[in-house]
Amino acid sequence: MTQLINKKRIEQLQSLIRYHDRKYYVENNPEITDYEYDQLVKELEHLEKLHPEFIAPDSPTRRVGEKPLTHFPTLEHKIPMLSIDNTYSEEELREFDRRIKRMAGIGNQQDIEYVVELKIDGVAVSLFYENGLFVKGATRGDGFRGDDVTANLKTVRQIPLKLEPLDGEREIPPVFEIRGEIYMPNKAFQKLNEEKEEKGEPQFANPRNAAAGSLKLLDPRITAQRNLCLFAYSVGYREGLELMTHMQCLEYIQRFGLPVNPYNCLRKNIEEAIQYCNEWDMRRREPDYMIDGMVIKVNSLTLQDRLGYTSKAPRWVISYKFQPEQSVTKIEKITLQVGKTGTITPVARLIPVLLAGTTVCRATLHNFDEIRRKDIRIGDYVIVQKAGEIIPQVVHVLREKRNGSEEVFHEPVNCPACNNTVNREGVYLRCHNPSCSAQAKRLIKFFAGRDAMDIEGLGPALIEQLVDKGLLNDYADIYILKEEDLIQLERMGKKSASNLVYAVEESKHRDLSRLICALGIQNVGSHTAEVLAEHFGSLDQLACATQNELESLYEIGPVVAKSIVTFFQSKHTQGIIEKLKARGVNTRKLPTLREGKNPKISGKSFVITGTLQKYSRKEAEEVIKNLGGRVLSGISKKTDYLIAGEDPGSKLDRAKELHISILNEETFEALISS
Ligand SMILES: [Zn+2]
Known part of the structure; x- marks a missing residue:
């Protein structure tokens, strides 16, 4: 019986981890913290150890990560870039040390030297140098093949395009692979998010996502503006290079002008290594980049070779992850936020508290089931946590601190913005009023945003004003804005007004894929929009597509298909689309400007x-x-x-x-x- 239960749980965990792998690795949009994710993996590893008969060949524990994204050509790694096992306690580090000694036949009294490094929360990359020139670089990908992001890596100023040895005598090895972590410094991350907020674009959740997203941009010119940095931490494939220890590798890398973290250091045994980890647990806010733990590596390369690898990780290295930072504060009130498709999200307003180096005054409560499950009340003292994310979460309520004055928060019956009756859909509440002002604002911001119609100068603050003044009721109204209406607004000069009118006019000629994305159809992002534009060729064709027709498309599932059909069936939508057309917005796929090199393929x-x-x-x-x-x-x-x-x-x-x-x-x- 427990066997059956365990089997079910194993399958469940495998599919959960696969889901979160995709969110994390492919979409750069994690839904859970690394800590929560690691707990899932640990549970799965534990159960699979108990029941090896249930290990599927495609279990997430049998492979490193997800397949690489498709926008870049892939590169095969000469030596696989495996992941590193994680630990969360000193005891696990001591166990790691004992395991190494057992496997290498080293007595328990003898010491093993370790190099202890800061674990930078970024994106692992491999850099290839041939005869001293940087020739190619790739992301880790699934560990065996990664994305060829050479062009973007070249924009990272810390990566030398040509190696210059400091002491002239040393020869440069003919082939030399360096591995390291690309990261975004905290300051650059904050600046980027401020710019994104200004433009009404979605912000990155944390510096790691910002670094990953920037490294995978198709336009290296934008990557170049993102202030990405590198810390190199190992030598991978090499020819004609004799090295004895990992510390030598680091010195060698540094000698060639690549940045190596200044806090990496040699410790003569595991106890000293643990001490250094604990020291950094306290100092983790000191540098201008995120560190989520420490990495402990066997120093001797001979011993590393003897220890080798398991199917997914090297045996000579382990990471020690810090616990997420938490604080106690009080919930002053709970407010409601209305999203662009009408989803109503509860947000806790907190007494400001210092958490992970910043002052925090709000936390997401996700949905109303979550509030009930955690029994969160207004006036409660709660533990808030930030694990690399910008928006903190409420972990749990401190019930012992209740004095009876706490108020249960009731699920709203009406929309906080338009007072319309709300509907429940699964765990979410939704306002279905098509002319809800909160939704209109969100939708217009999205419509004008860079991923959509990209209307320069039409930022969130301006949109708020325009909707409140009744100048915009929906996004089609953007196309009847006049200079004389705009000039009357706060902080709007004649020049900016005429620039905006020009930008609006110019946006009429965007491609169909941008328009489809801009409409704000539930579950339709820019990629799906491209697929739809490619297939249907015009908005009219898409608008009359049936559920079956949509589902027959590669990459379109039933949920997305249903969202699309529902969207176009709405009378409100039809009205807006008529207005867009009447006001001259392009609704057709624009011809692509690719030169047909092969007449048998071109145009076919x-x-x-x-x-x-x-x-x-x-x-x-x-x-x-x-x-x-x-x-x-x-x-x-x-x-x-x-x-x-x-x-x-x-x-x-x-x-x-x-x-x-x-x-x-x-x-x-x-x-x-x-
Ligand atoms: Zn509403």
């Missing part, structure tokens, strides 16, 4: 099905796009070619029915090289 549409041997699906898509072709997800009469790999499925039958040319991998290759 392709559909891919089944598994290809030499290309991933994304790589094949990229090849076709670069040669001027288009890749669609569904087969229609207009499809020119179907590329069928192994296990093609129903698309092949459909293509045969429609007499579409069918290519296998060989004929596809012949076509692209012709």
Whole structure:
């Protein structure tokens, strides 16, 4: 019976971890703290140890992370970039030391030297130097293959493009791989978020996400403005280089002009290493970058080689993670925030308290079920926690501090902004009033934002004013704003008013994908918007798409399809779209300016099905796009070619029915090289 329960839990944990891996690694948008995540992994590892028969080959404990993002070509690592095992207590560090001694046949009385390093909360990268020149760099990816982000790494000023040894005698090894952590200093992070807030763009949750997001931007010019930094921490693949200890590696790296963290140091045994970890637990706020723990590495490279690796981590290194920082404060009141799709979120207003180096006065309560589950009341003393995130969370209530004056917070029946009756949808409350002013503000801010219509000068503060003054009721009204209306507003000069009118006019010619994103359809972000624009070609076509038609698209699931259908069925939406069209906003896919290098591919549409041997699906898509072709997800009469790999499925039958040319991998290759 417990076996059955454990089996279920193992499956549940595996799928939970996979979900959070995707959120963290692929989308850079974690929903839980690292600490919570590590607890899930630990529980899974523990259960899998008890029941090895239930370990699936694809269990998250069997691999390092998620597949890399698709926007960059991938690079294979010469030596895998594995993750590091985590520990949370001194006792676990001592156990690590005993395990090493057991495995290496070293007596318990003997000491092992460790290098103790600050664990920078950033993005791990690999940098390749050939004959002293920086030739390529990649992210860790899934540990075996990462994204080729060479162009972006070159913008990081701390990475020398050419190695210059300090003492002239030393020769530069012909091939030399350096590994390190790309991070964003706290100051740069704050500045970036302030700019984002100004523009009404979503802010990064923490410096690590900001660094990861900046490193994966497709435009290196923007990456260059993000003030990314590097600390190098090891030498990976190398040729013609003899090193004895890890400390020597660090000295070597430094000698070539790469930044090495100044606080890394050699400790002569585990007790001294632990002492240093504890010292930094107290000092963690000192540097201008986030550290979430310490890394302890065996110093001798010979011993490192003897210890080797498990399937997912080296045996000679371990990290010691700090506990998240917490403080006690009081909830003064609970307020409600209305999102752009009408979701109502409760927010705790706190007596300001110092937490993780900043003063905190609000904490998210997520939803009303959460308030009930944690039994959070107005006037309660609570523990708040910030684990690398900007917005702190309420961990739990200190019930012993209650005096009876605390008030239960009742779920609202009406929207705080428009007083409309609210509906419950799962754990969320939603205001469905299409003309709710709070939603209108949010939607307009989103519409004008950089990911959407990108209207320069139409920031959040201005939008608040325009909605409050009745000059904007919805985003279609942006297109009837006049200079004379604008000039009357606070802090609005003639020059800025005319610039804004110009920016609005210019935004009428954005591509369909931006417009679809800007509409603020629930569950439709910029990527989905691109998929939709590519497939439908015009807003009218998309507006009359059925649930089935949408679901047949690669990457569109039933939930997203339903959101889209519901959105376009609404009379309110239809009215706004009519206004957008009447006011001259482009609603069609703009022709792409790619030069067709291959007449057999240029302008042709392709559909891919089944598994290809030499290309991933994304790589094949990229090849076709670069040669001027288009890749669609569904087969229609207009499809020119179907590329069928192994296990093609129903698309092949459909293509045969429609007499579409069918290519296998060989004929596809012949076509692209012709
Ligand atoms: Zn409302």
